[in-house]
Amino acid sequence: MRISLIGAGRVAYHLAQVLSAQHEIVQIYSRTMDKAQQLAKQFQAQAITQSEELTANVDLVIIAVSDQSIASVIGQIHPYLPYSLIVHTSGSTHLDVLKKAHTRAGVFYPLQTFSLERDIDWQTTPLFIEATNEQDQILLLDLANSLSNRVYNYSSSQRLSLHLAAVFACNFSNYCYDMAKQVVDAEQVDFSLLYPLILETANKATQNDPCQMQTGPAMRGDQNILNIHQQMLQQSQRPDLAEVYAILSQQILQRHQPS
Amino acid sequence: MRISLIGAGRVAYHLAQVLSAQHEIVQIYSRTMDKAQQLAKQFQAQAITQSEELTANVDLVIIAVSDQSIASVIGQIHPYLPYSLIVHTSGSTHLDVLKKAHTRAGVFYPLQTFSLERDIDWQTTPLFIEATNEQDQILLLDLANSLSNRVYNYSSSQRLSLHLAAVFACNFSNYCYDMAKQVVDAEQVDFSLLYPLILETANKATQNDPCQMQTGPAMRGDQNILNIHQQMLQQSQRPDLAEVYAILSQQILQRHQPS
Structure with missing residues (x-):
């Protein structure tokens, strides 16, 4: 396939690297010529900074820019790419954002943290694909299967719910650690005393249904301890x-102590 | 030392086991004769079920019963033990609960999960001690140091704050996993996709200040994603x-995006 990349950041770099083994990287488009050239040089591609320079003669165009730029980028590029399949690589952006502007739209989302220093193990990286039409779906499926053993045909709402769930499981759990540290810091208590419990809780949640693994005063319905903690x-x-404690305890109570 | 134990559960069993190597276990008191006898037999102690049977001629009495029973237990036993140091083994019970009834009061709290099947590695188990008077403090310190390399002279408020922090770091983080699973389950998305992120988040929090490790839309101030998630x-x-999402996001925003 002839493939062009929109964006010259970390995701674009790693995609260009893995795709160039079997495909031709045609153009790399970035607002900054330096960045475009740096990447283009490595993959024998053309560096461009204007959408008018885009060549229509490519099979696939991959938008690898920040989430909030995708809508404006598709608006700029789609007139110059009437025949190509255009995909974005975002976990949290609906397919509709591309579809509104371009008929052959799709998603090619790798669930992975990209840094410039470390190579990606593509074989174990979950890839989520989606397309407006069936032929493009098959094209993306083949491409994804050539890279990874973990390819998922997920809809936008499934992909977005995964991202939403990650906010609960990772961002909010980290904030729970942060709150815990503030509690012990105020009493000159060593936060590292909690490390074994933190790691054990995370491990258990990946081996069993976390609902079954719930412990603590709210789960037991121990109103005495709940009151003491609220007072503290x-x-x-x-x-x-106190607000977070009240709301989470109340919800845990309702989930585990149905009246 | 001559030591008596109040309670014949898991904590009493493990304490009797480790203490009997260097000390004499004199009496084991339980409401159930069977339980008291079972334990007493193993450690050549006397099994009793009535507080009147308690012998005053002991150095240390360890209350190892459930948190909510400690107040009533001290009320029953203290008249028969006027000279002994009496300690409880609870992380979440203030020293005052014993002190109100008995002058020589203390705490001997092991931060550990006890089960009957598994031996305890006492050397690495954090032990928290506290006492109403200095001599008893030294006595407990010596005893604790003979068992563990991690002994902490923590006040009741420090010990209670550690327990409160554990609710945030473990019970609440587990509920975050539970909520995440409910989000993906509703869309037939595989929860195990989040396992690597869950484990990485917990690991990072034990290697750095979790406040510095915060990621996600609220931390970035990405109002667009926050609105999309609220709508979903x-x-x-x-x-x-939605309530949990709103409150935690708002607090993360305020902590990381000060206006």
């Missing part, structure tokens, strides 16, 4: 922590 | 998840 948080002038 | 949760008829 109120006395320590932390209404923010 | 409201459309899926999950006001409980």
Whole structure:
């Protein structure tokens, strides 16, 4: 396939690297000529900075830019690429964002952290693909299967729910650690005492249904401890922590102690 | 030392086992004769079920019963043990609960999960001690140091804050995993896709300050994604998840994007 890349960041670099083994990288488009050239040189591609320079004679165009730029990028490039399949690589952007501007639209999303220093193990990286029409779906499926053993035909709403779930499982759990550290720091207690419990909790959640693994005073319906903790948080002038404690405890109670 | 144990559960069993190597276990008190006898037999102690049978001629009495029973237990036993140091083994019970009834009061709290099947590695188990008077503090310190390399002279408020922090770091983070699973389950998305992210988040929090490790849309101040997620949760008829999402995102925003 003849493939062009929009963007010259980390995702574009790693995609160009793995795809150039079996495909031709035709153009690399970036707002910054330096960045475009740096990448283009490595993969014998043409560096461009204007959408008018885009060649229509490519099979696939991969948009690898920040989430919030995708809508404006598709608006700029689609008039110059009337025949190509255009995909984005974002976990949290609906297919519709491309589809509104371009008929042959798709998604090619790798669930992975990309850094310039480390190589990607593509074989174990989950790839999520989606397309507006069946032929493009098959094209992306073949491409994904040539890279990874973990390819998922997920709809936009499935992909977006995975991203939303990651906010709960990772961003919010990390904020729970942050709140815990603030609680112990205020009493000159060593946060590292909690490390074994933190790691054990995370490990258990990947081996069993986390609902079954729930422990603690709210899960037991231990109103005595819940009251003591609420008092401690109120006395320590932390209404923010008291609010989180109240809401999460109430929800855990309702989930595990149905009245 | 001559030591008596109040309670014949898992904590009492493991304490009797490790203490009997260097000390004499005198009496084991349980409401159930069977349980008291089972334990007493193993450690050549006397099994009793009535507080009147307690012998005053012991150096140390260890209360190893459930948190909510400690207050009533000290009320029953203290008249028969006027001279002994009496400690409880609870992470979440203030020293004052014993002190109100008994002058020589203390705490001997092992931060560990006890099960009957598995031996305890006492050397690496954090032990938290506290006492009303200095001599008893030294006595408990010596005893703790003879078992563990990680002994902490923590006040009740420090010990209680550690327990409160554990609720945030473990119980609440587990509930975040539970909520994440409910989000993906509703869209037939495989929860195991999140395992690497869950484990990486927990690992990072034990290697760096979790505040520095915060990621996600709220941390970046990405109002666009925050709105999309709120809409998704409201459309899926999950006001409980929407409430948690709103409060945690707002707090993360305030912590990382000070206006």
